[in-house]
Ligand SMILES: [Zn+2]
């Protein structure tokens with residue numbers, strides 16, 4: 001399969017390449033995303049597990065009943081979030097080598113959004129995305 005885009009962690013010990021378009025792209029204001037990024041929100045492109053290839057070792061912790069958060073054990077960068085009951089992974093947009101690769105279409109956990117961020121730019125959900 002062809003590589004469409006590449007990226008990696010801050011120290012380059014973990015690298016990835018994506019070989020298909022994402023299923024969806026969204027921004028998340030939840031407390032876990034805020035804390036793991038140390039930022040006001042997280043932005044992720046969601047891919048089918050088979051469409052992203054990683055090199056380098058990651059470490060993981062269970063962030064909820066449904067998901068594990070993987071990170072680079074050398075530099076601590078967020079690598080991806082993997083769902084335990086679905087073959088999808090969330091890859092952070094900030095880890096891609098280029099800018100402008102994808103644009104988020106929706107925002108999750110808007111009740112945790114910083115008040116200084118603009119509203120009404122894309123579809124907003126107060127909490128998680130409805131099924
Ligand atoms: Zn690293």
Ligand SMILES: [Zn+2]
Nearest residue numbers: 028029030033
């Ligand atoms: Zn989140």
